[in-house]
Amino acid sequence: MSLDVAIRHSFGTFSLDIAFKAPPGLTVLFGRSGSGKTTIINAVAGLFRPDAGRIAIGERALFDSAQRIWLPPHKRRLGYIFQDARLFPHLTVRQNLLYGRWFAPKSGPQEPLDNVVEMLGIGPLLTRRPGGLSGGERQRVAIGRALLANPRLILADEPLAALDEARKAEILPYFERLRDETSVPILYVSHAPAEVARLATSVVALQNGGVARQGSATEVLGDPSVTPLGAGAAGAVLEARVTAHHPDGLSELTAGDLRLLVPHVARAPGTPLRVHVEAQDVMLATRRPEGISALNVLPATVTALRLGEGPGALVQLDAGGNVILSRVTRRSVAALDLREGQQLYAVLKAVSVAKDGIAGTDPG
Amino acid sequence: MSLDVAIRHSFGTFSLDIAFKAPPGLTVLFGRSGSGKTTIINAVAGLFRPDAGRIAIGERALFDSAQRIWLPPHKRRLGYIFQDARLFPHLTVRQNLLYGRWFAPKSGPQEPLDNVVEMLGIGPLLTRRPGGLSGGERQRVAIGRALLANPRLILADEPLAALDEARKAEILPYFERLRDETSVPILYVSHAPAEVARLATSVVALQNGGVARQGSATEVLGDPSVTPLGAGAAGAVLEARVTAHHPDGLSELTAGDLRLLVPHVARAPGTPLRVHVEAQDVMLATRRPEGISALNVLPATVTALRLGEGPGALVQLDAGGNVILSRVTRRSVAALDLREGQQLYAVLKAVSVAKDGIAGTDPG
Amino acid sequence: MFQLSPEEWQAVALSLRVALWATLAALPPGIFIAFALARWEFPGKQILNGLVHLPLILPPVVTGYVLLLTFGTRGPIGAPLKEIGIVFAFRWSGAALAAGIMAFPLMVRAIRLSIEAVDPKLEQAGATLGASRLWVFATVTLPLILPGILAGAILAFAKAMGEFGATITFVSNIPGQTQTLPSAIYAFLQVPGGEASALRLVVVSVAIAMTALMLSEILSRKIAKRVAGT
Amino acid sequence: MFQLSPEEWQAVALSLRVALWATLAALPPGIFIAFALARWEFPGKQILNGLVHLPLILPPVVTGYVLLLTFGTRGPIGAPLKEIGIVFAFRWSGAALAAGIMAFPLMVRAIRLSIEAVDPKLEQAGATLGASRLWVFATVTLPLILPGILAGAILAFAKAMGEFGATITFVSNIPGQTQTLPSAIYAFLQVPGGEASALRLVVVSVAIAMTALMLSEILSRKIAKRVAGT
């Protein structure tokens, strides 16, 4: 189900005027601090009523100022993970987690409590009250509470910001599963390029209360002309598929005509996968290098070349039908005499691809 | 001034028993969610009184259970950036920022309000009250409030967690300056490898209420046997110095006998710099590769080789007197027949070094 | 000195009954009105607020007199109520009514203050999880204002134990039926030599109220501890 | 109907003065005791708490009598105070004292509830920034409990406007000096046919209290809005 959002509102000096359509799957909202992300999420949740606009899931309008429709929050079947956890201080962690259950229809699939508790590592906290929890513990309970409410729309406002890398790595796959295996639309705020690349079906970049750019993750991250996540985050997203697992712990993926080796991926052969290849991890070589540790040496053609204002340049390549980006210095552009149409090799380390770009990767 | 912390405390099921010495500069506390970071910081701040132990800055004891010393928080001259911002809701942003000034001694250097406001980008918020601020705005005001209190000890509990990358890039240099130019000890909690690598003078890794490892940033991040930040974060920290700026926007650094090219660094020649080289960004080649975009091809010798349990391996190299780490696959170890003592080349892209590893880098 | 006469025991028992019922009966409307005043905007809100405070402002005799006129068996409210078998005039229930009304402003203020202190963000969180307004109130607001309700109830109880002017004016001072401790104390003070007897009753009355106060403090501390979380 | 006699005007003016002073004078100790009860643990805390509630529990006459015995010119507190020129007996100041004491429990409860609602984490933040306990109180706690202080003050004011029993027992009823509105109303109600005159004064009294109530609501809303932040 897709989510349609078009709202206008003004708070004194700040005014919001945005419209976007979130396709089924996970839509990442990003933008700098104060750009209006939480405000949008609150409007979708019904916690805040914009001056004008329309918000709808599929055909069902949650809010429509023209038709005077306003569905109160409790009828929206939400799972909202707040930026500030907002746990109920008088309930135990377990009661907090099960709070939404009291109100959710009893029919339909229910995520078992134990699964969620285990994924979040909050088993030992169940009988405690939120008062003494650490920041990250709070955040995890808040995630659990939202997920266990059997929501038909998930709103996640920087859900992983307070967590350590290892914990993030445990929770991210869960969001991937939600995205891939359920039809629940997810609106997800994040500042972390790794999360965006890994999770986003679609990306909405906000700036000063307006939509600066919107598109699929591949488009937004792969467009050398926008670097909404900062120059460091430009990269390509490849739609790949697991083809084989090698005995030495490597997995083989295919994306178009391309064959990629990456550290073991815990998915069955045939599973489709998204692979985020950051532009800065891609080295270019005019002849096939030999005796090097990088396992992926991909024949490619330069399709676009964009010199930045600083010392860098972004090179867009076609490799076996995939768009790949490479970030190099201007000096290398000159040294290698890079031109559009040029045939060369893109060199990519297996471990770089695995860094955070693949679901289910075993951090070796 | 150095900070000595040794405390023991138990909360029901969780018990804390740690001792470490934070040398002058910035000490990063890290550890998984719930490992006791905030508890330690609170004890240093005097917000929480451990069962037993001693906390001292230089020779001055803040707390000593044996000698029954207990300095109340307001006498500790702190700048505490709380994990939850804790702004005063009844004061405007400006009043919040200046709150500590009322109580700080009027003598001594005072950071001008305007500098901090500009760095944090909170100028337009000054007359507002915290009620309507966004999560990141709150966090920034909280940072400003702590810094403006003229503290003699800074405690920062995940200060940048809620901020976007661009904003982080603006604030990080400020902490570097505090670390390098003042004698104020800083205790800094972070989960982000980039922050740790860039800021830490010393690192204390916590696990379940105990110190798992402690050492200088170079030691902890450079030790292939510990990967407390996750395998992806292993890397070397080079103590370099700016030697030249090239007209094409590249800067040249020297670290030992090594010469490194990186995108422009806004520091005068001669300035010492810390460079974080992540293991996964270092490619190995048995012969000098030619016609490649990577600008840094460094002759190196394998000094240690550690095969992980997964498909990866960590290779420790000596390059011109520097320790460098490289993460490669086992398959490459076999293909290149890597052995200790082997001479080879470490290949490093200029843009990879710049990613987040250098102070004052202009994100090209 | 602490020999109480059977009549005095009656007065003790009656005062307890009156104060308890006054408190219990005032709680539901008290909570409701406190909530309305704290969270809703509606026309006539200021008037409601004024009405609630009225018994505080008026001399108790006036309140008692107004009660007598309206809830008396011939009054505009008392008469129809009598038809359906509810009589307040000159019954202990009337004493409870008077005490409840006198205590009402205190209770409402205390509860209102605690409702205003509840972070609406928590209530919003409840709503996003599917709880309707009523459920949010029952599962989030109510548990969080328990200390305030307790404070309101104990204030009301203490006030009801001490209430005298309105009660004696409304339901008179009939031993065994409407003679509460304060009325009995009053009667003793009206005659020579009654001071010692009055003092005994004062001590009993204070002892009861102090016990209630102490219990409420303990309970309230328990609730606060739970919410602080351990 | 609204022609008030000069004496009645005096009573109006006096009631206002008494209620205002009672409220103002009760505020500092009220805030202090509320803070002590909310945040400190000390021996005798329960006793202090009980003492504060005492005027609520005791029949007002008893409170008035106790005041007479202690603050009278020959009482253990009144006598030394007289030496230094402070006399309460038969003075408007005595009426204010009685009204203040009767209103004290209401005020303390309201303020205590708001103190308990202040997040100690904010106070901790103040302490880390160098503010001593007293400064934290003045710059963090106090501004945050303003609505509670206001609520406490308005409750006290209303109570003081309506207080009668303790006042008349302590300072009696001297027109122009200690005759407050409630005393005047009471006097009218004692004689047959005095209801109309009493009603006039009741209306005046209610009008004053309602005005105060309304002002406090407006003020309190303003404070709340500032804190909510815009």
Added chain:
Amino acid sequence: AAQADDVTVFAAASMKNAMDEVAERYGEETGNKAVISLAGSSSLARQIQAGAPADVFISANVGWMDTLEEEGLIDAESRTDLLGNAIVLIAHDAGATPVEIAPDLPLADMLGEDRLAMALVDAVPAGIYGKAALESLGLWDGVAPKVAQADNVRAALALVATGEAPMGIVYATDAAAEPDVTVLGAFPKDSHPPIVYPAAVLAESDTPIAAEFLDYLQGPVARAAFERQGFTVLTE
């Protein structure tokens, strides 16, 4: 009354001691029960106006009984002036010398800067009688600004007993029982309207023992009890 053999008596609070004793003796002698509700005369009268379930009313205030009679709320036949009382001038000072209360009494000078304690002079019977007496003696104008009016005569007595006011005007019954005051003198009987406590059966009373109890109040047992409290019994 709630039961056939119960009689509910609304009596002025100042009669408590005597009424308690009478009711007890009445109960012992007849097996019936007299329930005594004690409050201010004005409260009781208003309650009777509002339909209180009382059988007998004894007022300390003639005015209220008159009002009830005009409204037909009492059985006028049964009305009788039960008790009489006197008002006296009292002083706190134990050694004070008695005075004769006459028009030449320098009451204002005796008070000096201090107060004369009385019950409310326009509202409470003892105050009303006292004011009338002072007026008829020509003393009122001199002392009026010095009068401290209490809400009832017992409170006025307390003001003198504690010494807060050096002098006061109260009932003889109250003065007699208070050790901390000295009676300076009684007001002449003719200086004020007669002080009487009228009693009557209420019109709505449906119990025959109401009249019986009213009779009992005029009998020897009651007389002894009333006299012991210092009242004058007006009935034969």
